Amino acid sequence: MIKITLPDGSVKEFEKATTPLEVAKSISEGLARNVISAKFNETIVETTTPLETDGSLVLFTWNDKEGKTAFWHSTSHIVAQAIEELYPGVKLTIGPAIENGFYYDVELPNGSISEKDFSAIEKKALEIARGKHDYKMRAVSKADALAFYKKQGNEYKVELIENLEDGTITFCDHDTFTDLCRGGHIPNTGIVKAIKILSVAGAYWRGNENNTQLTRIYGISFPKQKELTEYLALLEEAKKRDHRKLGKELELFTFSQKVGQGLPLWLPKGAALRERLENFLKKAQKKAGYEMVVTPHIGQKELYVTSGHYEKYGEDSFQPIHTPKEGEEFLLKPMNCPHHCEIYNTKPYSYKELPKRFAEFGTVYRYEQSGELHGLTRVRGFTQDDAHIFCTPDQLDEEFKNVIDLSLYVLGSLGFENFTAQVSVRDLDNPEKYIGSVENWEKAEQAIINAAKEKGLNFVIEAGEAAFYGPKLDFMVKDALGRQWQLGTIQVDYNLPERFDLSYKGSDNELHRPVMIHRAPFGSMERFIALLLEHTGGNFPLWLTPEQAIILPVSEKHEKYAEKVLKSLENNEIRALVDSRNETVGKKIREAEMAKIPFMLIVGENDEADNTISVRKHGGEDLGAISIATFTDLVNTEINSTLKTF
Numbered sequence: 001m002i003k004i005t006l007p008d009g010s011v012k013e014f015e016k017a018t019t020p021l022e023v024a025k026s027i028s029e030g031l032a033r034n035v036i037s038a039k040f041n042e043t044i045v046e047t048t049t050p051l052e053t054d055g056s057l058v059l060f061t062w063n064d065k066e067g068k069t070a071f072w073h074s075t076s077h078i079v080a081q082a083i084e085e086l087y088p089g090v091k092l093t094i095g096p097a098i099e100n101g102f103y104y105d106v107e108l109p110n111g112s113i114s115e116k117d118f119s120a121i122e123k124k125a126l127e128i129a130r131g132k133h134d135y136k137m138r139a140v141s142k143a144d145a146l147a148f149y150k151k152q153g154n155e156y157k158v159e160l161i162e163n164l165e166d167g168t169i170t171f172c173d174h175d176t177f178t179d180l181c182r183g184g185h186i187p188n189t190g191i192v193k194a195i196k197i198l199s200v201a202g203a204y205w206r207g208n209e210n211n212t213q214l215t216r217i218y219g220i221s222f223p224k225q226k227e228l229t230e231y232l233a234l235l236e237e238a239k240k241r242d243h244r245k246l247g248k249e250l251e252l253f254t255f256s257q258k259v260g261q262g263l264p265l266w267l268p269k270g271a272a273l274r275e276r277l278e279n280f281l282k283k284a285q286k287k288a289g290y291e292m293v294v295t296p297h298i299g300q301k302e303l304y305v306t307s308g309h310y311e312k313y314g315e316d317s318f319q320p321i322h323t324p325k326e327g328e329e330f331l332l333k334p335m336n337c338p339h340h341c342e343i344y345n346t347k348p349y350s351y352k353e354l355p356k357r358f359a360e361f362g363t364v365y366r367y368e369q370s371g372e373l374h375g376l377t378r379v380r381g382f383t384q385d386d387a388h389i390f391c392t393p394d395q396l397d398e399e400f401k402n403v404i405d406l407s408l409y410v411l412g413s414l415g416f417e418n419f420t421a422q423v424s425v426r427d428l429d430n431p432e433k434y435i436g437s438v439e440n441w442e443k444a445e446q447a448i449i450n451a452a453k454e455k456g457l458n459f460v461i462e463a464g465e466a467a468f469y470g471p472k473l474d475f476m477v478k479d480a481l482g483r484q485w486q487l488g489t490i491q492v493d494y495n496l497p498e499r500f501d502l503s504y505k506g507s508d509n510e511l512h513r514p515v516m517i518h519r520a521p522f523g524s525m526e527r528f529i530a531l532l533l534e535h536t537g538g539n540f541p542l543w544l545t546p547e548q549a550i551i552l553p554v555s556e557k558h559e560k561y562a563e564k565v566l567k568s569l570e571n572n573e574i575r576a577l578v579d580s581r582n583e584t585v586g587k588k589i590r591e592a593e594m595a596k597i598p599f600m601l602i603v604g605e606n607d608e609a610d611n612t613i614s615v616r617k618h619g620g621e622d623l624g625a626i627s628i629a630t631f632t633d634l635v636n637t638e639i640n641s642t643l644k645t646f
């Protein structure tokens with residue numbers, strides 16, 4: 001008999017060589033039907049692998065990340081078989097699961113695969129899947145494995161096998177197809193009900209551009225056709241909401257090859273929007289006791305040697321700036337923290353004066369490979385809504401709660417409701433990895449966990465994920481399409497206060513080290529605005545959106561009245577403009593829709609006579625003719641419903 005420990009801690013006895021699927025059956029038939037992958041003693045196994053020893057077992061279904069991985073990897077075998085049948089002589093290389101789906105890299109005998117071939121591959125693959133073929137793993141000797149692929153003339157698999165140790169090599173068979181594989185499959189091909197080939201791309205063998213270029217076929221699969229349909233609709237919507245596309249259409253930002261890759265240029269509407277976001281946070285920060293500081297975009301190399309940033313960014317980032325003076329070197333600032341440490345250092349503090357909270361919208365520069373650049377989410381210059389809190393260890397608890405409050409206020413006011421937090425703590429098995437005393441670490445970790453609990457955050461604790469210099473809390477946000485983004489971080493730091501020799505005088509009259517907290521609720525203005533664009537599809541919250549209303553006179557005759565309306569809206573702090581072009585109202589409405597302006601105020605004969613405006617909402621809802629005062633109330637009510645109080 002063997003003892004199997006399940007995730008809930010319960011231990012059950014089974015006959016030796018019981019399979020994960022049989023264990024599932026012993027729990028419930030329903031579970032057994034849904035189990036598609038398993039992990040035994042931290043190793044992914046087949047659901048049919050006989051378990052020979054005591055150990056811990058985790059069963060996975062489609063709803064688990066591991067279940068999807070097994071599902072998608074298994075589908076790559078099916079697609080490989082389909083390609084082998086459709087393109088005789090094709091050489092298969094590798095076919096892993098990825099975050100969304102899978103790919104298979106192949107060398108085609110001749111010609112290429114393009115979009116018009118996708119449906120034939122999908123059809124063939126589905127035909128194979130419907131055969132309900134079991135995935136069967138078997139051990140092969142190195143000699144046999146090599147012989148198998150040498151006979152096929154597949155030098156790629158031969159190379160892979162040559163790097164494996166004899167005795168560890170396995171093949172996976174299903175139907176008439178065999179592949180070199182470590183394992184991790186679903187029980188049979190019949191579970192795969194929907195397969196979509198998404199795209200093809202070139203990919204070098206082993207990612208090395210000196211090697212042959214292969215064809216990478218991307219695909220995705222689902223256990224239900226309905227799920228594929230939903231996924232494809234989501235992809236379509238994501239394309240429409242791509243922040244690079246919307247940023248251009250709404251005239252928010254641009255890039256110029258002349259200025260340089262990865263360096264965004266903010267256009268007037270984008271700059272104004274950014275400023276509104278900054279002012280919104282500044283106002284809240286002021287209430288929360290932050291003080292604004294301003295620091296330069298460059299600093300002496302020695303500053304970053306002291307902070308340790310030179311070691312991290314120096315070689316692989318922008319190279320030092322030289323001056324006419326021999327040996328003088330400056331770096332573009334990769335982080336604001338060293339500058340803020342020096343601000344702290346300008347005078348001595350007593351514990352009664354702490355915490356000090358220095359905030360800055362600080363622009364930093366980091367070199368990213370050109371292939372990694374992506375719109376506003378991966379750039380080479382960006383502005384952090386940065387702040388550093390210097391406090392005593394006893395104040396950590398309170399400060400953490402305050403920062404969480406501020407972050408929740410920010411997320412709430414921008415319409416994010418679906419977020420979670422990750423608390424990263426030490427790996428207790430490797431205490432030598434961390435600087436700072438055990439006592440301080442315990443205090444800090446407890447402070448973060450307490451604050452997260454008290455503020456009702458939905459959070460997980462990840463052991464071993466903390467930086468060497470302190471534990472942290474990251475906010476993860478789900479956008480309207482269910483995609484997860486990592487947002488602001490709250491990070492405790494014992495390292496920089498040490499490196500910059502920061503101190504305060506305690507109640508004992510002795511000098512002590514303050515603790516430092518780095519925090520940025522937005523993360524960076526660039527990334528945050530990208531996320532906001534994709535989350536809202538460009539329909540920003542009313543308080544933030546570039547123009548809140550556009551006034552459309554039906555003819556030239558009513559332009560004067562339109563200007564009068566504009567004046568009174570401006571007096572009520574509503575952002576509006578008049579479209580006085582010589583175009584039809586129909587065309588003006590269509591363009592205002594495209595520009596995603598929340599309210600269209602149409603003014604004509606009757607409006608002018610009655611001193612009203614005819615209001616049409618973005619999307620088409622008609623509010624009829626109302627007075628300017630009523631409209632102002634309407635705008636303010638809507639703003640107050642999203643913009644929370646702090």
Ligand SMILES: [Zn+2]
Nearest residue numbers: 172181182183
């Ligand atoms: Zn496999």
Ligand SMILES: [Zn+2]
Nearest residue numbers: 336337388518
């Ligand atoms: Zn920092």
